[in-house]
Amino acid sequence: MSSAIFPPAASVVHEAIDERQYVRTKMSAQVALGSGDDRIECRIEDISLGGLSLRGAPQLVIGSLHSASIQLDLHQVKLRIDTRIKVTSGSGELIGAQFVDLDGQKRDILRYLISAYMSGEMVDVNGLFNVMQRENHIKQRKQKLATARSLRERLQALAGSALYLLAGLAIAGLLGFKTYLLFFRVAATQALVSADAHVISMPENGYVKFLVPAGTQRVMAGQPIATVSTQLATSFTTPADLKALADISQTDLQALLGRSLIETTIASPCDCLLYLPKAMVDGYGYKFAELAHLIPLGDNSLFVKASFPFDKLKDLRDIASIELQVFGVDGKLSGQVIGSALDPLTQQLLLQIRPDQPLPLAAYQKPVAVDLFKGLPLLSGFPGY
Numbered sequence: 001m002s003s004a005i006f007p008p009a010a011s012v013v014h015e016a017i018d019e020r021q022y023v024r025t026k027m028s029a030q031v032a033l034g035s036g037d038d039r040i041e042c043r044i045e046d047i048s049l050g051g052l053s054l055r056g057a058p059q060l061v062i063g064s065l066h067s068a069s070i071q072l073d074l075h076q077v078k079l080r081i082d083t084r085i086k087v088t089s090g091s092g093e094l095i096g097a098q099f100v101d102l103d104g105q106k107r108d109i110l111r112y113l114i115s116a117y118m119s120g121e122m123v124d125v126n127g128l129f130n131v132m133q134r135e136n137h138i139k140q141r142k143q144k145l146a147t148a149r150s151l152r153e154r155l156q157a158l159a160g161s162a163l164y165l166l167a168g169l170a171i172a173g174l175l176g177f178k179t180y181l182l183f184f185r186v187a188a189t190q191a192l193v194s195a196d197a198h199v200i201s202m203p204e205n206g207y208v209k210f211l212v213p214a215g216t217q218r219v220m221a222g223q224p225i226a227t228v229s230t231q232l233a234t235s236f237t238t239p240a241d242l243k244a245l246a247d248i249s250q251t252d253l254q255a256l257l258g259r260s261l262i263e264t265t266i267a268s269p270c271d272c273l274l275y276l277p278k279a280m281v282d283g284y285g286y287k288f289a290e291l292a293h294l295i296p297l298g299d300n301s302l303f304v305k306a307s308f309p310f311d312k313l314k315d316l317r318d319i320a321s322i323e324l325q326v327f328g329v330d331g332k333l334s335g336q337v338i339g340s341a342l343d344p345l346t347q348q349l350l351l352q353i354r355p356d357q358p359l360p361l362a363a364y365q366k367p368v369a370v371d372l373f374k375g376l377p378l379l380s381g382f383p384g385y
Contacts (some may be wrong), residue, residue, distance in 0.1 A: 010384040022048035024273075025117050030072065032056065033066045033085075041097075044070070049111060051085070051098035060087045074112065079113075081106050097165050186315050186372035189348065191306035193326060193363045197275070198294040200266055202285040206230030207261070209282045212274065217361065219268040219294070226291055229261040271297055275364050295364065300357040304335065307348045317347075320375035324355055327366045333357055 024046045031054065034038040040060075045053040052070075060066070063086070070081040083106060089096035102110070149157070181355040183348060202208065210239060219225060272294035285291070295301055308316070324333040339352035353370065 014137075022050040023049040023114065023118070024053075025114050025116055027113070027322055030071045031075075032069045032071065033060075034069075040380065044093060044150065047094050047110070048114065049099075049102075049107060051088070051096065054095040055093050055094055055109065056095060058090070059231055062087050062090055065100065068095075075338055079109075081110065163222065180218055182247050184374045186308065186312050186319075186374070188306040188308055188351075188368075188372075191304055191368040191370040193302055193359060193366050193368060194305040194352075195293075195295045195302050195364065196228040197296075199268060200225065200291045200294065202228060202230075202287055202289045203264075204230040206285060207283065208285045208291060210280045211265075214280055218297075219272055219274050221268055221270050223268045225266050225274075227263055227265050228285075229263045266291075268294055273297065273361055274300070275361065277365070293364070295361070300354055300358055302355075302361075302364060303338065304353040304355065304368050304370060305366070306351050307343070307346070308351065310342070313349060315374060316351075316372065318375050319372045321373045322353060323371040323373065324353065324357065325369040326363050327368065329359070329363055329366075332352060 010297060011305045026046050029044045029047070030040050031044055031052070033042060033054075034355045040057050042054040042057045046052070047070075054060075065084060065086050068083055072079045072081075083102045084100040085097040086100050087095060087097050197338070207222045208226055209229075210226045211224045212226075228360070237256065273296075275293040275295060277290050303327075319337070322335045322337070324335050326333065335353040335355045337351050338354045340348045342348075343350050
């Protein structure tokens, strides 16, 4: 006789096959159920690690415990798994049961068999069609979503799409501009506003006194600029030099020996603009110290001297435009190359660039950012390229 346990009534929850704890698969197998002296032969409808579904034993009672012997016919090998099951549900000829004491070794064997059947490694003719028709992925839980939107929601969605579109276009434009600068721009390593100026420097260590009023920006030809007081640098190396010392006066001898200062007045050689690299202060000056720069008058007397790496020489043949940004001068300027040379010390290419607009005197000796832009290959035939 079968022992039956009748649990209290509980609410029934219908669970989708996608949400079961264990994956079930159809398998061609038989099971022999025993409870006491009775023995029932049933066919397995499907099986999982948690239980199985039986067909052909409608007399089983829900909650009853039975010993089960699962028999699988693997072509020429018959496999038997002994366990105990508990009947959990019944619907017509289909009975649901769960394993009660399935140990780890039997569970591993059953897991391997289920995986083999699901992957198609072990199938019969009927199971082959089942594997081909089975969906091997978990379906998304079906939910009914509200599709109706209000006017405000539609406007918000439209504004969000427009913002994403503008952001994408801005990023694409920025990437395109950066790519253009990478392949079609040649930047100078350093540049400076310069001129063909007369540079007045200290000939020797001595004293300097400026003769032009403070704030003077223009001097005339022959106008005194400063006086320099220095000692003569004299050396006596031959007997004739020593003999000549006996024929000169005491005053001249002291001047030759560096015991007196010789004052020299420096005048402007041209009508020029006056630029002072330092403040106009009278006092002691060292040899080769710059006192003043005299820039010739002219509308375009100032130009830009820029340095480029020598390996960029091949990129400077097809320059379409030049962009200058002078420090302290608002706006960007264009220009033209008027000369080129090679610096023997740094081995860099020096270009003289004349701005299209005259630069103020205040821009002299100021740093400049210089960018040379190459013409696009497709536009080389158009005017201006």
